[in-house]
Amino acid sequence: QPHARHTEPKKRAPLGPEQRKVRKEARQDKQERIDAAVNKWFSDTMALAQKLAEEFDMKPKYFHDLFFQGGARMVIHQSTVNPYNAFKSEKAAECRENGEAKDAPQLHIDYHEEYAHMTDEEKDELVKRWVQNRNSNVVLRRDTPRAKIQDVSNIIRNMKVLMCGLATCVGVEGFFCVVRNSADFHISPQWFFTSRELEQYMPIATRKKWVTAEVGAKVEAFAVAGCDV
Numbered sequence: 630q631p632h633a634r635h636t637e638p639k640k641r642a643p644l645g646p647e648q649r650k651v652r653k654e655a656r657q658d659k660q661e662r663i664d665a666a667v668n669k670w671f672s673d674t675m676a677l678a679q680k681l682a683e684e685f686d687m688k689p690k691y692f693h694d695l696f697f698q699g700g701a702r703m704v705i706h707q708s709t710v711n712p713y714n715a716f717k718s719e720k721a722a723e724c725r726e727n728g729e730a731k732d733a734p735q736l737h738i739d740y741h742e743e744y745a746h747m748t749d750e751e752k753d754e755l756v757k758r759w760v761q762n763r764n765s766n767v768v769l770r771r772d773t774p775r776a777k778i779q780d781v782s783n784i785i786r787n788m789k790v791l792m793c794g795l796a797t798c799v800g801v802e803g804f805f806c807v808v809r810n811s812a813d814f815h816i817s818p819q820w821f822f823t824s825r826e827l828e829q830y831m832p833i834a835t836r837k838k839w840v841t842a843e844v845g846a847k848v849e850a851f852a853v854a855g856c857d858v
Contacts, residue, residue: 674696781816806845811853818842820845
């Protein structure tokens with residue numbers, strides 16, 4: 630039987646000066662277009678945060694944190710670490726050590742160029758440091774009254790965000806009331822209405838006197854009593 634002949638793959642001819650120049654210019658042009666798109670997104674996001682802050686009478690920082698951090702943590706748990714998030718976390722820690730406090734948007738403004746010039750190897754090392762630091766600072770959750778209050782507050786915050794998102798994107802109205810059913814900790818009844826008009830409509834809907842705080846207190850007492858009529 631004839632033996633199969635193995636041939637070495639042909640090596641590509643090295644690029645000439647003109648070809649290297651063309652490729653370099655193409656890469657630079659692509660990077661400039663990417664930077665322009667990212668900068669536009671960033672400007673639009675900051676403008677939206679300011680608009681929402683004025684609309685809901687809150688500080689822009691609340692929406693900055695929500696846009697850049699809160700949403701991803703709320704919806705899914707990422708198993709892989711985003712190198713840029715690790716980079717910002719490290720820079721934020723450095724700023725705190727120097728007595729400075731910078732939020733996510735300011736970190737982006739001050740350091741995004743430094744990140745853009747990092748090599749893949751440097752980014753991998755950055756992620757490794759972040760994971761090691763996270764694992765070395767793991768604290769076991771204690772089922773204390775304070776921990777319970779923090780859990781409730783975090784979940785309610787996420788519920789409000791989801792309700793507002795539905796109201797804006799889909800077109801719904803609604804409300805919720807969260808009360809404790811245990812005497813182990815204390816937190817006031819937590820009400821949320823997607824609009825003030827909806828809350829004002831409640832006396833008409835129930836055809837009775839409606840005071841939101843009083844209704845919440847009664848629901849809480851009922852829940853703590855074991856929901857026993």
